[in-house]
Amino acid sequence: MAGPESDLLPQLILPDGVCNPVRNVCKPLPAVKTYGCQVAKNSERKIEMEIKVVRKVLDVNDTMAAQNRKMFAEKNIFVLNVMSSPGSGKTTILEKTLARAEIKSAVIVGDICTTNDADRLAGTGVPVVQVNTDEFGGDCHLAAHVIGNAAANLDLDAIDLLIVENVGNLVCPAEFDIGEDARVVVLSVTEGEDKPLKYPLMFRVCNAALLNKTDLLPYLDYDKEMAVRYIHQIQPEMPVFEVSAKTEEGFDPWLEWLRNCVRQKLVKQNAN
Amino acid sequence: MHEMGIAMQVAEIATASIPDNMKDVRVEKVNLKVGRLAAVVPASLRFCFEIITKDTALSGAELHIEEIPVVARCRECDTEWTIAGPVFTCERCKSGSVEILSGQELNIESIEIADE
Numbered sequence: 001m002a003g004p005e006s007d008l009l010p011q012l013i014l015p016d017g018v019c020n021p022v023r024n025v026c027k028p029l030p031a032v033k034t035y036g037c038q039v040a041k042n043s044e045r046k047i048e049m050e051i052k053v054v055r056k057v058l059d060v061n062d063t064m065a066a067q068n069r070k071m072f073a074e075k076n077i078f079v080l081n082v083m084s085s086p087g088s089g090k091t092t093i094l095e096k097t098l099a100r101a102e103i104k105s106a107v108i109v110g111d112i113c114t115t116n117d118a119d120r121l122a123g124t125g126v127p128v129v130q131v132n133t134d135e136f137g138g139d140c141h142l143a144a145h146v147i148g149n150a151a152a153n154l155d156l157d158a159i160d161l162l163i164v165e166n167v168g169n170l171v172c173p174a175e176f177d178i179g180e181d182a183r184v185v186v187l188s189v190t191e192g193e194d195k196p197l198k199y200p201l202m203f204r205v206c207n208a209a210l211l212n213k214t215d216l217l218p219y220l221d222y223d224k225e226m227a228v229r230y231i232h233q234i235q236p237e238m239p240v241f242e243v244s245a246k247t248e249e250g251f252d253p254w255l256e257w258l259r260n261c262v263r264q265k266l267v268k269q270n271a272n
Numbered sequence: 273m274h275e276m277g278i279a280m281q282v283a284e285i286a287t288a289s290i291p292d293n294m295k296d297v298r299v300e301k302v303n304l305k306v307g308r309l310a311a312v313v314p315a316s317l318r319f320c321f322e323i324i325t326k327d328t329a330l331s332g333a334e335l336h337i338e339e340i341p342v343v344a345r346c347r348e349c350d351t352e353w354t355i356a357g358p359v360f361t362c363e364r365c366k367s368g369s370v371e372i373l374s375g376q377e378l379n380i381e382s383i384e385i386a387d388e
Contacts, residue, residue: 048300048384048385048386048387049384049385049387050382050383050384051289051290051291051382051383051384051385052381052382053285053286053289053380053381053382053383054379054380054381054382055285055379055380056377056378056379056380057278057281057282057285057304057378057379057380058278058281058378059281059285060281139274139277140274141274171311172274172311174311175310175311175378196358197358200309200358200360201309201310201311201376204309204360204372230358232368233358233359233360233361234358234359234360235360236360236361236367236368236369236370237368237369
């Protein structure tokens, strides 16, 4: 198009191939164009800006978790985060574990309400702190700052192992770093073999699994091999300990794994 | 399940990201990256965010959520692939030694502000 205005207008992309659409580039319009009259100026347009943030939403929690981790390392304490759905047998497993492990231990128990679990675990003679999340709205998981505060109630110089019994929930606790050294998930044979497929994040972030209530297998149609296969589909190298908290069958390998974890941390800390 | 707590954190970080010399602006958009493995439901998060930000600088801001796929890399054969279902073994060599490269994010990338 000829004329004085042609430099101001974007070039047309013609379908007949005279202007090759690939090589043709639209010229940007100038801020103010005049065709014999004033046009609205930029001052009426919104000034828009994008500000880069690039921060993890859980930054605050992660910072606190790092502080916890440092504190527990200075005190030579191995921290184990125990998670599961409600009713899988976490508390009973821990009662039996604490009675037999022969490790100087303490426990922080998280529940939305009641002190039932702490009362049961206190029966083992081990120091226990109960955290009830209903004070802050009924949180469905334990967060790092809660663990930091709870640990202040314990004599950290007197223990080598701190167990955190998390709120019964297979979803949210997997998201929150609390400063632990390892995470364990408890699954029971009354829950369905495909639990790992339904809660992949939980099984991805854990270091070991306990398959509990094996004493009930003769009364169930549970396919134990399938459950273990599904666990390994999500976390291929995960050790799975088949146990019965009731009869304590299968406890020896689990206890040995735990003792080994505590030993290795002590060795690592002393080497640093 | 805890989208309210997450919405509060998002609101806090977004508000803190508004530069000091621009305190009268209106935030139009908050851009998040949420991995498909993260335990967050976008619709619930938006709902909670709307409630939390009422009568604040973030009021009316759109919560734009980019869902990040779960991408894995096999440590044995170096194959990279997008995980579509609950299988975390290498799609090529079936090894279990797999590294997750993306899909667990819960990040605020940026905020977009308008000065009216």
